[in-house]
Amino acid sequence: xxxxxxxxxxxxxxxxxxxASEYSSQAMRCPTHxxxxxxxxxxxxxxxxxxxxxxxxxxxxxxxxxxxxxDLKRMMAEIYGKAxxxxxxxxxxxxxxxxxxxxxxxxAIVGNSIPVxxxxxxxxxxxxxxxxxxxxxxxxxxxxxxxxxxxxxxxxxxxPVLFVCxxxxxxxxxxxxxxxxxxxxxxxxVQAMGVKSIITDGNNVEDVYMSVSKAKAxxxxxxxxxxxxxxxxxxxxxxxxxxxxxxGYRDEKExxxxxxxxxxxxxxxxxxxxxxxxxxxxxxxxxxxxxxIDEAFNFAKNSPFPKLNLSSSTIFAK
Amino acid sequence: xxxxxxxxxxxxxxxxxxSSMSKDKNVILYGLGVDDPMEIFxxxxxxAKKYGNDRVFDVPTSENAIxxxxxxxxxxxxxxxxxxxxxxxxxxxMDQLVNAAAKxxxxxxxxxxxxxxxxxxxxxxxxxxxxxxxxxxxxxxxxPGLKVVMPSTPEDAKGLLLASIADKNPVVFLEHRWLxxxxxxxxxxxxxxxxxxxxxxxxxxxxTLVTMSYATIEAIHAADYLKEYFDITCEIVDxxxxxxxxxxTVFRSISxxxxxxxxxxxxxxxxxxxxxxxxxxxxxxxxxxxxxxxLALPDFPxxxxxALTKNYHVSAEDIIKRVLDMNDIKSKHKISLERQFPHDVPxxxxxxxx
Numbered sequence: 001x002x003x004x005x006x007x008x009x010x011x012x013x014x015x016x017x018x019x020a021s022e023y024s025s026q027a028m029r030c031p032t033h034x035x036x037x038x039x040x041x042x043x044x045x046x047x048x049x050x051x052x053x054x055x056x057x058x059x060x061x062x063x064x065x066x067x068x069x070x071d072l073k074r075m076m077a078e079i080y081g082k083a084x085x086x087x088x089x090x091x092x093x094x095x096x097x098x099x100x101x102x103x104x105x106x107x108a109i110v111g112n113s114i115p116v117x118x119x120x121x122x123x124x125x126x127x128x129x130x131x132x133x134x135x136x137x138x139x140x141x142x143x144x145x146x147x148x149x150x151x152x153x154x155x156x157x158x159x160p161v162l163f164v165c166x167x168x169x170x171x172x173x174x175x176x177x178x179x180x181x182x183x184x185x186x187x188x189x190v191q192a193m194g195v196k197s198i199i200t201d202g203n204n205v206e207d208v209y210m211s212v213s214k215a216k217a218x219x220x221x222x223x224x225x226x227x228x229x230x231x232x233x234x235x236x237x238x239x240x241x242x243x244x245x246x247x248g249y250r251d252e253k254e255x256x257x258x259x260x261x262x263x264x265x266x267x268x269x270x271x272x273x274x275x276x277x278x279x280x281x282x283x284x285x286x287x288x289x290x291x292x293i294d295e296a297f298n299f300a301k302n303s304p305f306p307k308l309n310l311s312s313s314t315i316f317a318k
Numbered sequence: 319x320x321x322x323x324x325x326x327x328x329x330x331x332x333x334x335x336x337s338s339m340s341k342d343k344n345v346i347l348y349g350l351g352v353d354d355p356m357e358i359f360x361x362x363x364x365x366a367k368k369y370g371n372d373r374v375f376d377v378p379t380s381e382n383a384i385x386x387x388x389x390x391x392x393x394x395x396x397x398x399x400x401x402x403x404x405x406x407x408x409x410x411x412m413d414q415l416v417n418a419a420a421k422x423x424x425x426x427x428x429x430x431x432x433x434x435x436x437x438x439x440x441x442x443x444x445x446x447x448x449x450x451x452x453x454x455x456x457x458x459x460x461x462p463g464l465k466v467v468m469p470s471t472p473e474d475a476k477g478l479l480l481a482s483i484a485d486k487n488p489v490v491f492l493e494h495r496w497l498x499x500x501x502x503x504x505x506x507x508x509x510x511x512x513x514x515x516x517x518x519x520x521x522x523x524x525x526t527l528v529t530m531s532y533a534t535i536e537a538i539h540a541a542d543y544l545k546e547y548f549d550i551t552c553e554i555v556d557x558x559x560x561x562x563x564x565x566x567t568v569f570r571s572i573s574x575x576x577x578x579x580x581x582x583x584x585x586x587x588x589x590x591x592x593x594x595x596x597x598x599x600x601x602x603x604x605x606x607x608x609x610x611x612x613l614a615l616p617d618f619p620x621x622x623x624x625a626l627t628k629n630y631h632v633s634a635e636d637i638i639k640r641v642l643d644m645n646d647i648k649s650k651h652k653i654s655l656e657r658q659f660p661h662d663v664p665x666x667x668x669x670x671x672x
Contacts, residue, residue, distance in 0.1 A: 054394070088427030097426045104393055105426055109417045115383040116418060119390020126346070126372060126396060133390075146413070149383030156378060312562075315424045315463045317431030317486040 001047070002267075002276055005205045007285050008043035009264045012063045014289050015072065018297065019062075019079070020241035027301070028079050030092030033060040037235035040201075040263035041166050042067035044208025045134060048216065052129070054102040054120045056113040057136035059094045060234075061106030064136045069101035072292060076300035083306040084299070090306075102131075110171075111137070111144030114163075118150045121161035121225070132160045132219050140171030142186055143179055148193070154225040155194040162215055163195070163227040166202055168234040173249040187229035195227045202230030203263040233258035323506060328498040330472035331361040331437075334479035335399065337508040339369050342397060345483060347374045348384065349401030349437070358401055359439070359498050381407055385414035388434045389422065398434045399483055403672070405438035405492065406449045419488040420463035431486040435479070439493045440583070442532070442631070443662035444670045447622030453584030453615070455530070456593070458490045459561035465489045465513055466561040468583075470534035472502040474558055477511030485513060494532040494583065495672075496664035516564035518571070522551030525577040525641055528568055528594060530557045532664075533581040533632060539655060540637035550645060560590045568594065569601060576607040577644055581632060582614035589614050608644050613637060624662045 016034045023032065035042065038060075046067025049055065057064040065075060071086065078085030079093045087095050094108040104120060107113045117135035124131050141147055142165060154161045167186060169176050180186070191197040196218075200211040208230060215226045235255070237244035245252045271277040325333075339345045352358055353366035353376050366374040377384050381402065388398035402408045408415075415436070422432045441450040458466045467482055467489055469475040475493070482489040519534065520541050529537045534556045541552035553571050557563060572578045578598060582591035591612040598610045613632045620630060638653050659666050 056390075086427065087425060087429075090427055091425045095425050097429060099429060104390075104430070105422075107418065109413055112386070112413060112417055115386025115414060116390040116393070118383070119387035119392070120394045122387055122391045123394020123396050126391075127394070146382050146386065149378065149380035150386065152378055153380060153383050153387060157375075314428065316465075317423055317428070 001209070002206070002271060004047055005043050005209060006264070006267055006271060006277065007289070008047060008067055009039040009205060009267065010285055011289050011292070012039045012042055012066050013264055014286070015066065015293050015296070016062060018293050020236065022297070023241040029081060030079060030094070031239050032079065032093040032241070033239050034236050034241065035060050035063040035234065037258065037262070038166055038168060038202065038232045039063055040203050040205040040208050041164065041230045041232060044205045045136070045164055045212050048209050048212035049102075049134060050131070051101050053131045053134065053216070054104050054124070055134040055136065056104050056117040056120065057106040058110065058113060058138060058141065059106065059108050060138065061096055061136065062093070065096040065098065065103055065106065068098070068103040070096065070098035070103050071100075072296040073299040074098070076296040077303045080300040080303070081305065082300055082303035084303040088306055111141040111146035114141060114144070114146050115150040115153070118154050118159060118161050121154065121159035122157065124160055125157070130220055132162055132216050134162045134164055136164050136166070138171070139165065139167040139169065139176060139186060140179070143171075151190060151193050151195050151225070151227070158223050159225055160219050160223065161225045162212070162219060163190070163225070164212070165227065165229045167229055167231045170234065170238070170250070172238045175250070185229075187227060190227045195225050197227040197229065199229045199231070202232030203261045203266070205263055205267050233261070235259065322503040324501050325472060325504050326498065327472040327475050327500045327502070328360040330476035330504045331479055331493065332363050333504070334476045334483070334508070335362065335365055336368070338399070338480060338483040339365065339373065341508075344395060345373070345397045345399060346391065347399045347401070348377050350377060350379060351403060352376060352401055358403060359495070361498075362401070381410040382414050385411040385436070386418060389414060389418050389432055392432045392434050393430050397483060399437065400434065401437040403439055404450050405440050405454060406452050408436070408438050415464070415488075416461050420461045423487065424463060432488050433486045435482045435489045435491055437491045437493060439495050440531075441495045441672060442620070443627050444668065445622045445624070446620065446672065448619040450672065451620040455492055455560050455584055456589050459590060463488065464561065465559065466492065467513060467559050468492045468494075468531040469558060470497065470529070470531055470556050472500060472504045474511060474517070474556075476504050477509050478513065478558060480508055480510040481513050484510065489513070492531065496532045497535070499665060499667045500535065511558070514559045514562045514564055516555050516557050516559075516567040518567070519554040519556045520552060522553035523575060524550045524552065525579060525644065526553045526555055526568070526571040526575045527637070528555050528557065528578060528580040528591070530560055530581070530590065531583050533583050536632060536634045536637060537581055539634035540641065543634065543638055543655065544641055548642065548647060550641060552641065563590070563594060565597060568598070572598060572602060572606060578606070578610045579637070579640055579644065580610065580612040581637065582612065584615060585617050586612065586614035587617045611640060611644060613640060624660070627662050
């Protein structure tokens with residue numbers, strides 16, 4: 001599992017770095033929110049789940065889609081606005097879906113997918129399935145009414161849902177200090193709402209994997225929802241491919257502090273020093289990942305654009 | 319002749335719910351008070367007892383989340399029917415309705431239909447006031463991906479609700495509170511009525527009245543009066559679904575009568591009736607005998623006091639006067655329909671509070 005976790009983080013990081021490096025070519029014409037620096041949560045959660053567990057996420061959802069096993073080619077084609085994209089080019093970077101692996105969608109309005117994920121849990125409960133629904137959200141979404149309403153509903157109906165909150169300290173450019181009271185911990189507040197809550201290091205992929213595995217078992221056993229806060233940090237700008245430490249809403253010092261906690265670097269060094277992975281194996285992983293990414297980008301670039309279709313069949317199912 | 323089976327509108331709704339729930343075990347029904355002693359004005363009677371708390375349940379006062387929960391449940395294979403006792407409260411759920419329910423099928427490349435039915439009840443009079451009486455059908459109709467249904471008769475209420483629940487798409491089902499006690503013929507068996515098809519409630523040759531929901535009732539009274547006292551026959555086209563509008567039926571009627579008056583239960587500005595007038599104008603410019611006209615609410619909120627609702631709504635008298643004007647008939651006698659009850663209630667049965 002350790003190698004799988006490492007490889008998954010590398011896939012997410014490498015794909016997003018490729019997006020960043022090619023973004024300026026103006027061929028990916030949609031707002032794109034990169035999660036570079038936050039890969040541990042996406043990889044650890046995704047690999048702790050089975051294909052039949054379901055998940056929804058937010059605007060910053062590339063990692064969650066990939067972590068859950070989403071198809072890279074269809075993801076890139078979607079970002080390139082192509083007919084072969086996972087949403088036929090209608091959704092772009094912020095609307096990724098891969099039903100085959102239980103990834104039911106990312107949506108762009110903050111907090112929007114939270115109740116949808118809770119509804120998926122309602123269906124799992126009604127069908128008596130041994131699966132959970134995972135809702136990925138950020139610290140900004142905690143401030144939305146939809147979160148309180150949804151967490152309350154999940155608690156009162158005892159739904160098999162796991163809320164995963166990546167706290168990356170910023171909502172766009174607004175720091176936590178202007179958005180939530182000092183000294184109030186997100187996970188403690190949610191605990192007080194009647195949803196069992198824990199906090200785990202969002203940059204430690206093994207911690208994430210272990211806590212989510214345990215949480216899943218506990219949710220299914222106790223038939224109650226859970227919440228995990230994962231402190232982490234977004235390295236690049238809110239939306240777009242660049243670093244933005246110079247524009248003045250956060251300082252370089254803070255960024256460097258978090259960069260030292262790079263989830264991939266830390267985990268790679270650990271595995272190297274424990275001899276769980278050799279440099280040769282590592283090189284092979286990076287090579288395989290680069291090849292997979294090349295293929296995804298080529299598929300996307302070579303795919304046709306969708307045609308504008310204004311018939312009602314595009315908005316209504318028959 | 320076989321004796322007709324006469325039941326109230328609220329029972330027709332109730333029958334459609336019973337029928338849908340017994341036919342498909344995936345149908346669930348929830349909303350504030352669906353299993354309380356008032357049973358949503360009788361419309362949810364007996365459902366909680368019969369189908370249990372897993373399928374019929376009360377919820378927290380969280381309009382936005384429970385709408386999203388319905389969307390997620392629909393993706394997961396359930397068929398949710400959600401109920402709000404007043405439309406106005408549902409305004410808290412606009413993000414889930416507009417950004418999620420209406421968009422999901424389109425935005426995720428036609429992979430996940432959202433079969434959810436949202437029952438919203440529209441209040442009127444008896445002090446319902448500014449925030450318990452809004453007819454916001456045009457808001458919903460403006461959003462691609464939503465179907466908007468407004469039944470007028472008990473038979474249509476049952477048939478259209480059956481079709482709405484069976485539909486694979488989000489349907490906003492608007493029940494006018496003044497119709498709940500309206501009685502009419504309804505088949506005992508489940509007869510689904512297709513969405514998007516208007517019905518001709520009265521055949522006529524002199525003028526087309528395009529109607530919806532409670533406005534249909536006033537139109538029927540007006541049509542009867544006009545026939546009896548002026549020998550004017552009105553063709554009443556009851557839209558039944560206000561999005562999509564059945565323009566084919568509307569246009570066919572106007573081609574025959576060459577005159578049209580469109581009625582709306584909502585305010586005029588950006589209304590369903592204004593939209594229909596616009597399309598009629600585009601199609602029939604210069605080809606009909608009179609400019610198309612409409613009667614809708616003033617662009618002004620409904621006040622709470624009974625004194626403020628007296629001349630606020632569109633009445634049968636207003637319709638009669640407008641039709642006479644459109645036919646250049648100057649009536650000598652005062653047009654007044656007999657009413658045995660105050661102006662701000664639909665009948666003796668309604669004694670408040672909501």
